[in-house]
Amino acid sequence: xxxxxxxxxxxxxxxxxxxxxxxxxxxxxxxxxxxxxxxxxxxxxxxxxxxxxxxxxxxxxxxxxxxxxxxxxxxxxxxxxxxxxxxxxxxxxxxxxxxxxxxxxxxxxxxxxxxxxxxxxxxxxxxxxxxxxxxxxxxxxxxxxxxxxxxx
Amino acid sequence: xxxxxxxxxxxxxxxxxxxxxxxxxxxxxxxxxxxxxxxxxxxxxxxxxxxxxxxxxxxxxxxxxxxxxxxxxxxxxxxxxxxxxxxxxxxxxxxxxxxxxxxxxxxxxxxxxxxxxxxxxxxxxxxxxxxxxxxxxxxxxxxxxxxxxxxx
Numbered sequence: 001x002x003x004x005x006x007x008x009x010x011x012x013x014x015x016x017x018x019x020x021x022x023x024x025x026x027x028x029x030x031x032x033x034x035x036x037x038x039x040x041x042x043x044x045x046x047x048x049x050x051x052x053x054x055x056x057x058x059x060x061x062x063x064x065x066x067x068x069x070x071x072x073x074x075x076x077x078x079x080x081x082x083x084x085x086x087x088x089x090x091x092x093x094x095x096x097x098x099x100x101x102x103x104x105x106x107x108x109x110x111x112x113x114x115x116x117x118x119x120x121x122x123x124x125x126x127x128x129x130x131x132x133x134x135x136x137x138x139x140x141x142x143x144x145x146x147x148x149x150x151x152x
Numbered sequence: 153x154x155x156x157x158x159x160x161x162x163x164x165x166x167x168x169x170x171x172x173x174x175x176x177x178x179x180x181x182x183x184x185x186x187x188x189x190x191x192x193x194x195x196x197x198x199x200x201x202x203x204x205x206x207x208x209x210x211x212x213x214x215x216x217x218x219x220x221x222x223x224x225x226x227x228x229x230x231x232x233x234x235x236x237x238x239x240x241x242x243x244x245x246x247x248x249x250x251x252x253x254x255x256x257x258x259x260x261x262x263x264x265x266x267x268x269x270x271x272x273x274x275x276x277x278x279x280x281x282x283x284x285x286x287x288x289x290x291x292x293x294x295x296x297x298x299x300x301x302x303x304x
Contacts, residue, residue: 032194034241038187042180043225049175062224069221072214073195089186089241 026080033078036070040142043138045066047123047135057126064116064123064131067138071116076109093151104151112141178232183240185230188222195219196294199275199287209278216268216275216283219290223268228261244304257301264293 038115050060084096098105115138122134153229195215237250250257267290276288 007238024276028194032188035187035190035194036182039191042184042187059226062221062226066225069214069218070191073218074198074211074214078194089190105221112250124280 024077024080026083026086027088029080029083029088030092030094031080033075033089034088034092036073036075036078040067040070044135044139044142047131051128051132051135055128060131061123061126064120066122068116071113076106079105079137086150095149095151098149105145108141108148112138112145115141128146163212167282170238176229176232178235178241179239181230181235181240182244182246185227185240186240186244186304188225188227188230190296192222196287196291203280203287207280213275213278216272220268220272223265228258231257231296234300247301247303250301253300257297260293260297260300264290264297266295 006017046063047060050056050063079094079098081099082130084094085094086092115134119131119134119138122130125131197216198215199212202208202215231246231250233251235244236246236250238244267286271283271286271290274282277283
């Protein structure tokens with residue numbers, strides 16, 4: 001059973017080391033992805049507050065950089081088969097459909113990654129109108145994933 | 153009372169915008185910092201797994217970059233006065249001493265920031281021995297803050 005789930009695990013997530021995987025408990029995987037998303041939400045919120053109020057270029061650039069770093073951190077490794085059940089900080093909201101629709105999930109994750117890396121670039125320029133536009137596009141990539149794969 | 157706590161807030165955290173502050177609920181501040189630390193723990197764990205097993209240069213560099221991005225994200229803004237009580241994902245573990253010892257807290261936070269940014273630089277080189285050494289130093293900066301300001 002242990003071996004079987006390890007094989008399934010390696011088969012689904014080819015991009016991460018077997019070592020890191022073999023040792024990760026499901027509750028940790030869920031907790032880590034909830035943490036990553038919570039950290040994303042904070043940084044998106046900071047950018048929004050800057051766009052709506054006093055714009056601080058450095059704070060926005062740092063927040064965008066943090067969002068891109070999360071996007072590039074290999075979160076796919078946290079979606080172990082079976083983690084549509086269980087609790088991290090709290091009960092997971094991942095829909096079971098996620099595992100049956102790997103291709104779609106990968107597409108949405110890559111769209112988020114591309115948007116986040118572009119936001120990072122644009123934020124470094126300090127061009128407020130361009131940042132506002134790219135911030136909106138990035139937020140849409142969060143939303144399309146939630147609409148498809150996150151429970152209400 | 154509301155005005156007073158807002159003044160205290162601005163007085164304690166000079167480095168963050170009043171806008172972001174004025175709107176942040178205590179439970180959100182606690183949730184965001186628990187999220188940031190959870191995300192840190194995952195990335196530190198990935199580097200450790202790489203050092204103990206098969207070393208993947210890109211995974212380690214990305215993890216170190218994520219850790220530095222968190223360190224540079226202005227987490228001081230999440231330590232609003234009064235947030236030694238309350239719950240984010242769960243009940244906070246922040247010790248009340250934190251607010252009486254701002255100088256010491258700042259020193260420990262800056263030590264973490266310096267270590268994390270150095271780890272980011274060293275990880276980009278792919279020099280395993282140097283990464284191992286700097287990883288150890290970074291972990292010590294997590295520990296010294298926990299020893300002083302985190303409840304068991």
